[in-house]
Structure formats: C-alpha cells, structure tokens
Amino acid sequence: MNFNILSLIIFLPALGAILIACTSNSRAKLIKYIAAIFTLIPLILAICVFFSFDRSPTMAGVIQFEEKASWIPLINAYYHVGLDGVSLPLFFLMTLLGFLVVLISWKIDLRPREYFAWLLLLEMSILGVFASLDFLLFFIMWEIEVIPMFFLISIWGAGRKEYSAFKYVLYTLFGSAMMLAGILSVYFTTHSLSMVDITARGIASYIPVVPQALMFFLLLGGFAVKLPVFPFHTWLPDAHTDAPTAVSVVLAGTLLKMGGYGMIRVCVSIFPDAARQFAPILISLAMVNIIYGAAVTLKQTDIKRLIAYSSVSHMGFVLLGIFSLTTVSLTGATLQMFSHGLITGLLFATAGIVMHNTHERDINKMGGLARQIPIITVIFTIAGLGAMGVPSTSGFIAEFMTFLGSFQSDILVGAFPIAKVFTVISILGILLGAGYILWLLQRVFYNAPQDKFNGVHDADKLERVYSAIFIIMIFLVGVYPSILTNVIKTGITPIINLLGG
C-alpha cells in the first residue's frame, strides 16, 4: 500500500477534533455530522485494512501496513506504526466503536463542541496505542488518552463525576508511571525503542540494566491497572458508573483492552522467560479477578456499576488466557478482548438508553420494563446473553477458547498443575456470570410493569441502528470466529515460538 493508510486512520479523528474545535457550540448538528464523518471514514478504511490483511501462515509475525519514519534520532525513537494479528482486531474494533459512540452520543446537548472534540481525540490516542510499534510512541498515545477521559468524565458524567475522573486519572498515571520506568529500563538494556526489533532479538541477548523481572513487573504494572487486575480495579466501577454512556462504551470497549494488548505485545513477547516464570502468580490473580469480580457484581444495585464490575470479571478471562501462554489461550484472550468490547459496549449503550429514558439507575427501583420498552429489552437481553457466554455469541467462543487453551497450559507450581486447576475454578465464573446477568434482566425488565414507567420511550431509530450493528458483529464473530482467529493466530504464532512451546 503506497499511501499511509494507518496514519490516515489514526489522525483523521484528530483532524476532525480540530475542525470541531473551530466551530461554534451553537451548531450542534454540524458538529455531530463532522464527528460522524471523521469516524466513519476511518471505519471504512479500517474495513479495507481488515480485509486486505494477509492471513496466510507465511505472514505469521510479519507486520503489515508498516510505516516507519525517523522521529527523534537521538534516542532512536521512530514514528513506527503497523498492524499484526493481535493488534488488527483491536484496531478495527476501535474504529468501529469510534463511529458507534458518535451515534450513541447523538443526544448530547451540553457543550457539544468540546465533547466531540475530546471524543475524537480519545479515539485517535487509542488507535495510536494499538498501532504503534515504538515504545515511545506507544507510551505517548497511552498517556494522551488520560486527558480526554478526564474531561469527558468530569464534565459530562454523572454522580460523583469529579471524584471518579480524578481517580481514573491518578490510577492511570500511576500505572503509566510504572510503565515509563519499565520502558526506560528496556530502552537502556537494548538501546532501542522498537518493539519489533527487541522482540526479534530477544531481551535475553542483552545485558539488562536492572533485573528482567523488575522490568517485567514495571511494565506489567501499567497494563495491570488498565486491564484491570485485582487489586487495582477499583477505579473501574467508579469511572464507568459516572462516565457518560458513550465514554463507558469506549472505556469498556477498548480502553481496558489496551492493558491486555500491552501484556501480549510487551510482557509476553518481550519477556517470554519472565512471563513463564511469573505466570502462576498472574493466573492466580486472573482467577481472583474472575470469581471475585463476579461475586462483587452480584451485589451491585446500580445498573452501570454492575456492568462495570462484570468487566472486571471478564477481563480476568483475558488475563487467564494471556498468562496460560498457549496458542489457543492467547488467541482466546485476544478474541475475548474483541468480543467483550462489543458485548459490554452494547450493554453500556443499552443501559445508557434505559437510564436516559427512565431517569432511573437503581436496579431495585426498576422492573417490568419489558412491556414498556420491548425493543430495548430484546437488545439488552442479547447483549446479556453474550456476556453470559451463550453459544453463537462471540462471548462463548472467546471464553471457550480461553478455557481450552489455558487448560492445555503446562504451567506448574512444583508438581501442582496450577493453570489447569485454576482454569477449572475460573469456569465457575460463567456460572456466576449467568447469575448476575439473569438477575439483572429479571430485576430491570421482568415482573409486573410499573405505572411510573408508562410512557417511557423505546429505542428510537438511531439507537436501533447502532444496536443492530453491535448485534450483527456479536453474532458474526460468534458464528464465524475464523474471521478473527485466522487473523489473530498470525500474531500469536510468533509469540508462541518465542515462548519455546
């Protein structure tokens, strides 16, 4: 490809943000159309990229759509972007969600100019994270995201929005502080910022400036906060609960995935030995995430908070898949990231509509809505089924592959097959998952209709359209997962080779 399609995709939203910033707040319609166009074009381009991505096994580990330009020669920093099997699905997911959240935000009337500008900037930075292959660029993109999030939560949020915004920012910065220290250690071990080169040569061939384990944990720290891994997860429910709907969608959809992506791209690829060594700890944490997260989810009464906690549980599957270190589990983890992005995105979007239309967010005060808003009920139910991992939705195949892979894992502690045993325990998570989702459905939509919700609007056309897109994607991946697994495995295969398995 001759023209720089990735850069185009990444920076078009930024351009849109600038354009929006130049308009006036009173022209809300114009702003929304600009936002839609500048996210739709990247989506279309990303679809082209997705389909022209070479999936043949010979391309395993090859970076495609690569762009590389010298940026800061002094410290060997490059503007280096490209996609492989791991990043492409997430990259694509972000362009998709980027467009959908603009539609989800269509009803925003408070300071639309700033809102959409920040939203587009957010999209740019997340796209940048997934595409960048240079540590510095990666880190920069990683950090930029904080600012739009801060504003989006604290201005357009609800509840304790400022508290949540600060909490989010401080947690993220705490994580990225760790990560920065880790990146610097890696840099001075290898004198390179290129993830590709370092992975190719292997960190073991360098003399490390600090112990490898330390670098590993520093980097992991950043990703663990974002994923989030117990006990760094408490920012997530707060941020989700108080963020505006569209931001929750992005947050659950792709922001969390940055953590998982980073773990695969950095922790596992660059530190295969350390990853293997510390896998038992991380698998244990994954199990805690899954079970504990699900247990806490069951106790929630705020609709968004409940979904947020379910994300903690679901991200545990990702962690489990990643650190089981088998081809299938890593594929499953990546698939789970994609799938969770769609499913939880839809859950949040629909929860947002419910809250918007009913002006109620306490589950205990809802009930019987299925009669009044049948379409939303159907959409929400489908999303919930996905979250429960019902077959034919993407949630099933993703979780299934994760379990399948992690059970194949030969990670032991002494003679104790920790990966296998904890996988089995983790499978209990789907049981609890069914519990909280069904209980949620029951409390929100079932039982006798209540008079106070008479006249509540059902989903309007736009909402139906974007929900339909979500649903189609969920079932597409659920029924035909090869469309993604064929891509993902080209990215996973080389990692497994590094792991020597």
Place this chain on the structure above:
Amino acid sequence: MFDQNQYIWLIFLIPLLSWAIISLILKPFFKDKPKIAGYVTIAAVATSLLLSIWVLVTVLGEPHHELEVPNISWVIIEGGATINLGIIVDSLTAVMLIVVTVVSLMVQIYSQGYMHGDAGYHRYYAHMSLFTTAMLGLVLANSLLLMFVFWELVGLCSYLLIGFWFHRPSAANAAKKAFIVTRIGDFGFLAGMIYLYANTGTFDTAELHQMAISGVLAGNVLTWGAIGIFAGAVGKSAQFPLHVWLPDAMEGPTPVSALIHAATMAAAGVFLVARTYPLFEHSAVALQTVATVGGFTAIFAASIGLVQNDIKRVLAYSTISQLGYMMLGLATGGVAVGIFHLFNHAFFKALLFLGAGSVNHATKTFDMREMGGLRKVMPRTYATFVIGALSLAGIWPLSGFWSKDEILVKSLENQPVLFALAMITVFMTAFYMFRVIFLTFGGEYRGKEHLHESSSVMTIPLIILAILACGSGLLNVTGGFSAFFGHGETYSVVEGLFGIFAHPLPWLSLILAGLGIFTAYAVYSKKWLSAEAIGKRFSALYKLFYNKYWVDELYEGIIVKKVLMGGIFRVFQLFDSKVIDGGINTNFVQGFIVRNLFGWFKSFDQKGVDGAVNGVADTTLIAGKTMRKVQTGQLQLYGLIIGLGIVALIVCLFLFG
C-alpha cells in the same frame, strides 16, 4: 463435492429459518396476523419431521446404521486447536430426530389452540422454532463442543419460554433459576469436555469412543471426563441434586412444559449420556455414579410427587423420576434400554402435559383442589389422559410397560439395591398418577369456571400422542429397537408380547402398579381412607414430601441468600469498597484499622466515615497538610532548616565519604 447427506443439515436449519422469518419479518411487519407465525412453525417442523423420517429410513438401510457427513472446519489454530462442526447420523440420532420432531409438531399444533389470543404469540412461536432448531442440532451434533453449543441454546430457549410470562415474578424467577441451576451442571460438562480435549485433542464423539474402546483413553482421565459430562446431564435432566429447577419451570406455558421440560430438553441429559456412552461403559465408577444418581432420583422425585396439589408439579416430579429411571436404565442396560424409555416417555409424558394443559384451558387453574368431575365435560381429554397415565404406570401392553420392564430387568441383574428402590417407585408412580386422575376427572367439580372441552386443534394432537403412547412400546416387542442399536436378539411378535410373562418380574411390577392404582382409588375416589388421616398419621413423612425435602430452602435460603449473597459475596463487596478502595483512599492505619475495624466493632450504621475520602490524595493530602505546617512563614526557621540540611550533609559525608 455435493453429497445428498448434506440435506441432513436442513433438518435443523429449516426451523431456524422459521425463527428468522417470524422474528425478522412477521413480528415487525405482520403484527396483526399472528396466526401466520404458527403456520410457519408448523410447516417448518413438519418438513423436519419428513426429513427425519427419510433419515430414519436411510439409516435403517445402512449396514452399520450410520451415515457419513463431511465436517465443516470452524476454528483452526495450528499447533493449538482444530475445532470442527459436523453432524453424526446413527441409530441414536435417527430415533431422537423422530422423537423431537413428532412431539414438537404435536405441540406446535396444540399451541395454536392453547396460545390463542396471547399477546406474545409471535414471540412464542419464534422461541419454539428456535428451540426445535437447537434441540435438533443437539441431537445431530457429532462433537462435544457442538453439542455444548446447542445444549446451551436449548437451555436459553427454555429460559426464554419459562419466563414467557415475564410479568409474573414467579415466572421470571423460575426462568432464572432454571438457567442457573442447569448451568451448574454445564460447568461440569464444559470442564469435562475441556479436560478430555486436553488429553485427547478431540471433541469428536466418534473419535472419543474409539479411544475409550481401544483403551487409549482410560483411568482417571476417562472417569473424570465422564463424570464431568454426567454433571451436565444431571443439570439438564434435573437429577438430584440439581432437580430443583424443573418443578419451577412449570411456570411456562403448558405446551412448553410438554415439549421442553418433559419430552425433549429434559431428556437431553439422558441423550448426552447415551451419546457418550462408551466413555461411561469403560469406567466402572462413572457408570456406578450414573446408576446411583438415577435410581435415587427416581424414588426421591416420586415421593415428592405423591403429595403435590399442582397437577403440573406432579407431572414435573414424575418427569424427574422417569428421567432417573432412564439414567438407571442407561447405566445398567446400555443405550438401547435407556433410550427406549426416553422414546416412550416422550410420547406419554407429552400427552399427559398437553392433557393437563387442556384441563387448565377449561379450569384456568392447575390446582387439583379446584378441579374434579371433568370426566363428563372433557371426555377426549379424559380418555387420552388415562391412556397416558396407564402407560406411565407401566400397564401391559402400553408403551411404558415395555421400557420400564427392561430397566427393571437390567437393574436387577446389575444393581439389586437400586432395583428395590425402582420397584417401590413403580408403586408410587401408579399411585400419584391415579391420584391425579381421581382428583381431576373424578368426583364433582370444585371450581367456579364454566367448563368446556378443548377445541379439536388441541385434542387431535392428544389423540395422536395417545396412539403413540399405546403403540410405541411395541417397537421393541420383537427386540427390533434394541437391534437397531446394535445389540440384543429379536423375537417374533407373539413371543415378545406374551413370552414376557414367563418371568416373575413383570408380574411383580404389574402387581405393584395395580396396587398403586387401587390405593389411589381407595383414597381419592371412594374415600375409604381419608387422605388427611394418612397425612396426620405420617405427618413427618408428609411434611418431608410436601416440602420437597427442603432442598429449595437449603439452596435458596441458606446457600444462596445466607452463605453467598449475605456471606462471602457481601464480604467481598465490603472488602472491595472498604479495604481496597479504603486502602488507597486513606492511609492504612487510619483507613483500615480506625475506620473499618473499629467501625465494625461499633456498628455498621455509622457509615458516614467514608464520606471524607478524596481519592488517592487522601493519604498525601493529610501528609501535605501536616507538612505545610512547617512552612510557618518565619524566615529564620527556613534558615534553620538550611542549617540543618548543611549539618546533615556534613555528617553523612564525613561518615560515609
């Protein structure tokens, strides 16, 4: 290459198409013509039935009763996993296809009457189509994974249909309960499947059979894999201890109960064990487990069924009990024995449920205390219901007799203790079924409704099913059914029909059944014995049965409410908000010890404490507020600190330099 066997896919794709048509076209665009949805479904299921018959015929013609259908690869990860989708067509499949399509067709037709005028008519048929699809898929699937996929989908449809009248809290609760309880079993299924895959690298049932038979798959792996799968079966087939969902599932529309919770889905567990039978066969432990659970469930559920007042609940416990029989049959006598009972049971139990539905249609209730005397008003329903009950009670020559007898014979051979239980169950079964008949159809009407016989759209299916309930047992009179499954010898019709009385066992079971019927007659029809008196006499036992051994209370009241939600999960929740967040929001000493520990001691009510938290900064904020006090504005203090700094540096340097 085109293979005519590919047509088999259509068996379950056609109902899927029906689902798509109903939910995507009819529901949005033909809202006011709901009947079309019913016709579409019936047409689709009928097509599937025809195809199933064609399959059965084809399979019968094959030497090994098997058809080859190429696989479709679903997910391939080199060096990791290859997951194929495929269908298997053998005798088991062929029989199950017939069961599913026939019962489904009957139920769909019946529902035209039963569901007439319901607001959710479209939804009902959409779900029914989807269920038929999933159930047929489950039957056809050739790998554990694909089975699991459809397994979950039938569970989902069951959930949706139990909760069909979701505005009723009891229905919504029952739906949720059904899904979650079965999912406990699915947990075992999934784990066992993954466990087997990790050790064999395949999900394909045929390959797994080969391995089990050749001994490649043996020992603990086999046992645990089999038990995992059986856990799934326990959940779906409502075996003890996961039986609690099925009685509650009666909150769904009655045709749904007939189709899903009696004839097909509930029996799917039995089917699953049958499908993976070689795995059980080669593990004594697994086989013993299946037999024990089945045998115990049979009597356990039957005992509860003795005292229930809700007609559908009696039937539900009867179903559980019969499913236990099937399990016992599978474990002691092999696939043919278990499946034969499944086959028969499907028809007569569907019949009974539909009959109950017909009764309900007239009386608007399921409580037998408000029925009575329906025999005169609803003769067709009455007649068919009695046939079903007799069949269930195992009266010669109705179908139930044949399959139950085989189970009893086999269990006597292999599991004498369980045989004894099974014999007691025979008595109980006969008793509670005729208790139902006498309470419902005998005596005088105790309710207030205006009674009428159901329309023919409902009674015709009843009649067809009654015929099947009479005749289906005869299929194995000659041993043909068993032979179809590849074992057992065949007899002539007469030898089969009457030769059986050469043994004492059938006599014994018939006597017990007759005794049961007679007791019911004595108590409920003639009232020679007062039911209340018996209840008082055996009040402890009565309470135990009536309260279903308090299993529900144990599960919901104690385990879920107290131990999990009120205990462990609550502790987690508190831990999350107080300790993790608290640990970050405040410094450890203040946050944890002072606020929480002392707070807990004091009382839980004083929750005002967490108002003060202000992010991570709380710790630092306190530190900052303390440290800024040093900045007194006194310039000489600043100088003093400079001096202190110098001194400190000098000391350090001279000591360590």
Place this chain on the structure above:
Amino acid sequence: MDLVLITPEIVLLVSAIVVILLDLFLQRKSLLAVISLAGLAISFGCAVGLWCGNPQTTFNDMLTVDKFALFFKFLFLVISALVILASTDYVSKFTRFQGEYYALVLLSTLGMTLLTAATELITIFVALELISISLYALVGFLKDSKSTEASLKYMLLGAIASAILLYGMAFVFGFTGKTQLGDIAQAIGTLSLAGGSASFGLLLGLILLIVGFGFKIAAFPFQMWVPDVYEGAPTPITAYLSVASKAAGFAIILRIFYTAFDLPTWLSQDWGIIFAVLAAIGMTVGNIVAIPQVNIKRMLGYSSIAQAGYLMLGIATMGLSKSHDFLGQSSVIFFLAGYAVTNMGAFIAIIAISNKVGSDLIEDYAGVGKRSPLLALALTLCLISLTGIPLTAGFMGKFYIFSAAVQQNLLWLVIIAVLNSVISAYYYLRVVKVMWLDEPKFEGSVSSSGALRLALFLACFGVLLLGVIPNYVMKLAEWAAQMMGF
C-alpha cells in the same frame, strides 16, 4: 581579550543603560519595553553569531564561550523577552520606576548570561550576586506588604546562602589553591586524592557549594523560601524566578560540578548521591505540600520545588555516570528548556487571568474555561506539560531525564519520580477542573494585551514544539552538553 565574545553581554548592558536614561525623557513608557526587547533581540543575534566555532576562552580563562554557555544564553534571552512581554500590562500600571524595572530585568539577565559562561569562582560569585541583587529589588518591586516581605525573606536567606556558598568557594580555593575551574580540576587530579579524611576540606567546600547553589535552584532542604517568595513577588518576576533563576542555578551547577569535580570518581559519586537523595526528598515534599495549596502562585512554587527534584535527578545521573556520555547533562539542559517554556506559559496565563479575577486563589479561577476558553486551554496545556503528559515539553523532558537516570542504575529514583508525577497530577488537574468545570464567578471574558497574548502563544508553541518534535532542541542540548569547554 576578545570583546567580540562578550558582545551579547555588552549589548544587554548598553540597552539597560539606554532604558534608564530614556526613562527620564520618554513620556510613552511602553517604548521602554520595546527597547528592552530590541536589546534582547540584538543580544540574541550576537549570541547566534557566536554559535559556530569551537569553545573559546577569554579574560584570562575566566569566561568560556562554548555551546553550553550559548545555549543557556539563548534560553535566558528568550525567557527575559517573555517576561518583559508578560510584564507590559503589569508595569504600565506603575506610576514610577518603569525604566528601573526593565533595567533590572536586563541586568539580571546579563548576570545570568555571564554566569553560564563563567569558569572562575570569583566571576561566578560576582555574577551570581548581580543576579541576586537585581532579583531582590524586583521581588520587592510592588512595595506592598506581601511583596516586601517576600523580598526580605529572599534577601536575608539569599545573603546567608551567599555567605555559605562563598565559604564553600573559600574551602575549594584553599584546598586547591586555584579559582579557575579547569585549574581546580587539574589540581585535584595532581593531588591524586584517595578520599578519606585528608580531603575533608574539599568535601566540605563541595557541600557548602551544593547548599549555596541548592538555595538558588530550590533544592530540598533549601527550598523553604520558595513558596513565600513566589507568592509575594510580582507575578512576572515569580515566573522569572521560577524559570530563569533556577535555570541559571542549574547551569552553573552543571558547569562547576562537571568541569571541576568530575574526577576522581569517588568524588563525583559522592555528590551524585547527595543530589540523588535530595532530588528524591525534594520532589516528594514539593508535590505533597502542593496539594493542599489554595493560592496558585504558591502552588506553582511547590511545584517548582518538585520540578527541581526532577532536574537534580539529571545532576545525580551526571555524578554517578560511569561512562561520561553527557546524557545526564543534556537531559537536564533539555528539561530546563521545556520547563522554561512551560512554566513561563503557566505564569503568563496566570497573569492574564489574575488581572481579570483580581485574585491568585485557585477557587477564583472557576469558569475561566467558559469565559475565555483559549486562555484556559493554554493554561491547561501548560499544566498538562508540568504533569508530564505526552505531546508536551514536560513529558519529553521527563522522559529524557528519567531515561538518563535509568541508564545509571537509578531506577529506584526514577520510580520515586514517576510516582511523584502521579501525585502531581492531582493538584495540576485540580486547577484544570476548577477552570473548566466550576461555574464562573465573574462576568465578561478575560481581556489581555497583545503582548501578553503573544508571549502566551510563544510559550505554548514552545511547549508543543518541544513535545512533538523535540529533536532539534534535543540536538542542541546534546551539543551544549558535549561542547562544554573550560
């Protein structure tokens, strides 16, 4: 003696004198600022003219014109120009002494430019005093109670620090018999010291030097004056103090410690460790105490203590460097450049906003984002840069300096530093929050003069330039670090 080499300084002196003289005759005092700017520009031009070529020494090796000195001259001249631009509003309200104001700014700039080039203790001391005395007066320029108090504190503590510094210089001189930095290094070399008590005199001198300079750069525990003085001083001068004065301190620390005390290794290890420890404590204290502040100038004072901590990280790296690869120096230089534009930008925005709301309290900044979005955006950008979030100069500076530190096995310190950045986010973002989220308490938009807007624009441009394409300035910084002659 080559006067060509000191043309920038001469130009500055001349323009200062011209400003004073014209002040007597001119009615339009605004011209004074123009003249000062012109002087700075010419001086800048002269400095640029000197850029090419090898390091040259003059005045009997007391002055070295190398790329290091020139880089800092550029920096100081730019900062002064920004300060003067930012001051025009402020100064135009004075009834008297406008000329003196500009002249003092120019004279202290002159002191700074001399300081960076000075390679001899006496010259360094005198130049330092020139800066200090000008600043004492500038801090007290408003002559209200806060301003004079700040001035008094600054002056008395500054004088004590000067005395201590001088005492240190005396010991260094006494130990080596030299005052020229190169000679000192040579003398230390020929003495072939082994460490231990025999060289305590030198070590004592070193400590006292660190204290004296530490006062200038607001290193812990010599930072106590900072918040008070920052709060009391006229805002442009606070900016000047926080940026130029601090940069001058760092420049001379880099020069002295690298040129004179780099060898033997144990010596540089000693002071490297001192700087490392002081850095760690300083940044923590600065950040933590900044959190409860309510006055934005005071808050930025604490923030500048923390920033000094980050910078000292670079000095520590220089001291602990075993490979002599200049990474420590160049990172400090680059960070200073980034910090300069960032902090200048922040203070300029504060000047503009305080002009309108008439207060320095953070809570009074409520709603600036609604009333004057561009101004608020600029301040937000600068605060983000101070936090160290990417695409800003602050991030690149931190990245560079941390990377230098990591290379010298100072990972523990880097971890402390990055955690500190997290803490700092809290109070920086609090201002952002107040500006954008809270409801305005005042009417109308914040008006500001063209000069102020120009200065703000330049600063923000610098912040972004150094944040996005830092390459050129990094290259300059590297040259500056490598071409330090003596």
Place this chain on the structure above:
Amino acid sequence: MGQVIAFWIFAVIIVVAALGVVLLRNVFRAAMLLILSFIGIAGVYILLNADFLAAIQVLIYVGAIGILIILAIMLTREVPLGSPSNKFRIPALFVVALFFGGVCYAILSTQWQVSNVLPEANTTSKLAVKLFGEDGFVLPLQIIPILLLATVLSAIVLVKDKK
C-alpha cells in the same frame, strides 16, 4: 612571638565583639561592637600580610557599611525594642554547634597544601596588577560596577516612596 600574641589579642577582640553583636539586646551597641569586630579583622589581615586589604576593610566595612547600618537603625526607630533572641535560639545553637564541629573537624583533618614560600611584603602594587593587569581579574572587576549599578537602582526603587 609577637605575631602569636597579636593573633590571640585580635582573635579575642573579634570573637568577643561578634558575640556581643549576637547577644546584646541593644541594637546600637551591637552595631558598635560590629565595627569593633571589623577593626579586629583588619588587624588579622595585617598579620596575614594583607596590608592593602586591611585598609580596605577599615574603609569599607567600618566607614561605609558600619555607618550605613547605624543610619538604618536610626531610620527604623526600633532601638528601644532592641533585638531579643527568638524562639529558635536553642535549636539554632544546636545546629550551629554541630556545624562548627563539622567545619573544625574538616579543617583539622585536612592535609592543606601549605606553601613554605614567604609571602609578598607589599601587596598593593601586586594587587593592582592582579586586578587590572593583562592576566588578572579584569572581568569580575568590570562586573562589580554593573553590580553597583544594580544596587543603586534597587536602593532607589525600594527606598523612594511611591507617590
């Protein structure tokens, strides 16, 4: 021997006078003792063969600075208040004692590179060369006037009343 006696005399004068400055409450007397101390220092300079410096010491410190301080004391009219010690005196004493100990330890343990060459007798002309000569300290000497300019400007700005 005479030198020794002279040193001790001067040393005692200096130290006692300085202590007086610090300890006396009366500001005026403190200023006087300060001047006495400066004179003692000038004596020490003479002992150290720095005759020109001694002259300057007397001229500038005693003549200029001393007078300036007395003037300031009178201007601020705080004489009656005096100068009591503040609450920091105990910690300050502690710190200073430690500081003094450290410095003494350093002074005494260091091996100073003491030269055996006899010092210049007449320093005035040598100093002139040192200050104004080709290889002397011309640059700082040129900075001093700038410094003084700044001082003058500062003093004007600060002291002149704003009207």
Place this chain on the structure above:
Amino acid sequence: MSIGLEHYLILSAILFSIGLYGALSKHNAIVILMCIEIMLSAVNIALVAFSRYIVPLQLTGQVFAIFTIAVAAAETAVGLAIIIAIYRSRETIDAGKIDLMKW
C-alpha cells in the same frame, strides 16, 4: 607555638558560626543583616589565610576578599533598603512578625 593556617581557619569558623547563630536567632532584621556581614567577614579571613599560606605569591585569596567586600557592601545596601521598605509598610522589622505568607 606558632600560628598556622589552622588557627586562622578555626577563627574564621568560630566567627562564621557566631554569625550564623545570630542570623538564625535574632528578631531584628538589621541585626540579622549585621550577622550576615560577620559571616562574610569570616569567609574573608579564611580567604586571606588561604592566600597567605597556600598561594603566598599569587594573592588570589586577597583579590577574592576584595570582591567579597564589594559584594558585601552592595548586599548590605540593598538589604537595608528592603528593611526600610518593609518598615514603611509594616512598621516593624521584627523577622518573627513578618510571616504574612505561610503554609
């Protein structure tokens, strides 16, 4: 007993310490300034002593001392100017009372 470098240095140290103590402990700002002058003079003694004993022929220390004296004079002038300015605005020059800005 002869007088050596150390004697002068100790003298200077004593004087410096006294000055420092005074600067830290006196209320009156002018006295503080005086104490600072004592500190600077103490440094001068050290400088001249070093000059005499270390580089007797080069007089560098004496030159240094000359500059120090000049700087000290300038500093005093500015210092006193500031004290007078603050006296005008506050009517006090008590360093302990000048604490408007704190925390």
